[in-house]
Amino acid sequence: MVGLSRGAHELFIRGERNGVISSNVLQYDIFIKMPFYLTWWCISIFIILALVMFYAFLSLESKLLDERRDRNLEVTNLEGRAYRAQMNPHFIFNALNGMQSAMVLGGEKEFNAYILLF
DSSP, rough: OOOOSEEEEEEEEEEEEETEEEEEEEEEEEEEEGGGSSHHHHHHHHHHHHHHHHHHHHHHHHHHHHHHHHHHHHHHHHHHHHHHHHHHHHHHHHHHHHHHHIIIIIIIHHHHHHHHHO
């Protein structure tokens, strides 16, 4: 359906009855307003809403990224602590065995050199 464009228009009406056209003409001035969604205030509201939604999206994404980074850092720290907890007893056991072997097999000089390296 095609309607009138927005703005001012004039409507002229003349009647006809039994083939006789009336000499009286009625004139009406019509003003078609702009649709509300094309007004400056509605466009401003749409732009502000879009900016608010974009800001909220960025804030939420940043918050989720920080939480993910913190969680990954915590997991990495826990893994490191677990590896250190596993290695410490093994390392100490090997070092003491090495010292014992150096003392028994190599004598006092080799034992002192081994302790200095340790």
